[in-house]
Amino acid sequence: MKKIAISIGDINGVGLEIALKTHEEVSRLCHPVYCVDKKVLQEGAKLLGVELHKELTCKSIDLDITIEPAKVTRESGTYSYLSFLEAIKLCERDECDAVVTMPIHKEAWMKAGLEYKGHTDMLRDYFKRDAIMMLGCEKLYVPLFTEHIPLREVPLHVKEKKLTPFLLDLHKSIGDKRVAVLGLNPHAGDNGAIGNEELEIKKAIRNANEKIGKELFFGPIVPDVAFAPYFRDTVQYICAMYHDQGLAPLKALYFDESINVSLNLPIVRTSVDHGTAFDIAYQNKAHTLSYINAVKAAIELAK
Known part of the structure; x- marks a missing residue:
């Protein structure tokens, strides 16, 4: 025991x-x-x-x-x-x-x-x-790229050089699981019309997949649809760019049963x-x- x-x-x-x-x-x-x-x-x-x-x-x-x-x-x-x-x-x-x-x-x-x-x-x-905070349950896990920092500071962290090693560490921790990576902006930036952070996210996803040798990370996904039933039923892991982006919908769905896991x-x-x-x-x-x-x-x- x-x-x-x-x-x-x-x-x-x-x-x-x-x-x-x-x-x-x-x-x-x-x-x-x-x-x-x-x-x-x-x-x-x-x-x-x-x-x-x-x-x-x-x-x-x-x-x-x-x-x-x-x-x-x-x-x-x-x-x-x-x-x-x-x-x-x-x-x-x-x-x-x-x-x-x-x-x-x-x-x-x-x-x-x-x-x-x-x-x-x-x-x-x-x-x-570089410990990773991941919350959720068997139905859905949400690893967080940034956690307890002011919202205004989040865009400063969404850079390929920071996100790529995070995704690689996440892969080492959870294995060959498919992970949806959220965009930062509404509509995942609309190809630069509402911000350019998604360009950094795309680079990080591409680099991480190349290093792993498999297409495990995908996105950036439009944040406001990622937790809808038709999408979340297709993936167990949704990586959020900041705390409330991931945890507000997660707790609305699975508040009582959700847990916190420290990875890496x-x-x-x-x-x-x-x-x-x-x-x-x-x-x-x-x-x-x-x-x-x-x-x-x-x-x-x-x-």
Whole structure:
């Protein structure tokens, strides 16, 4: 049975509730190792009015903290960071086979003095690798070329020299899968009438396919039709140029079941595809399907 390190996320959000709710089910799939103090779990169980399972495996975090439901705090940001760091190290020491992460709060990380915009940024810095953020489910996966940057900066990144290596790294991670690559502009630029970024995308697609020796990447595809049923039924992977271009339609279609997968790394890391949900924190309302799917994907990828 695989050992999966669970990075607990922001303890003021829904992560603890999801972990406690699903422990029995997850334990039938793998051996979960929770990167959180037993004291914090006991506090969370009391707030939720649930019983804490006696056979939980925990890895203590060196920070004394108290749960403050739905509050953005420096302490919770630091704690979620330390939990993630411990989960990574468990994999590096071969004590665990993969990492599954609960949601962090980016403002809490900022308050904690952390420069990372999220898990993927930290993984890039930690491993000195160009990690790829991909979200989705078996029906549809959406790798993101750019992620947590201001929208006005996206066109500056859409250059052949950046996009070609991204597509090649994506191919190494997912194998010989066909990937639709979205254009940046409305109508995919209309052959230059509404922007010229698509010329760079076309070059990158052509170069990547030539290096692979197969026509696996195609496009640029008009973004506003790519997620329509008649098109998405023909392809499992749609590569988006920026965060909301890919994730707004993905979450409209598969919000509850979608997960986050980090590609192009020496460890396996999957995550829930939702935030800390402070509006329902410690109210026993959190959905668990995304987490269960993330655990299943981590087990599969760790084989």
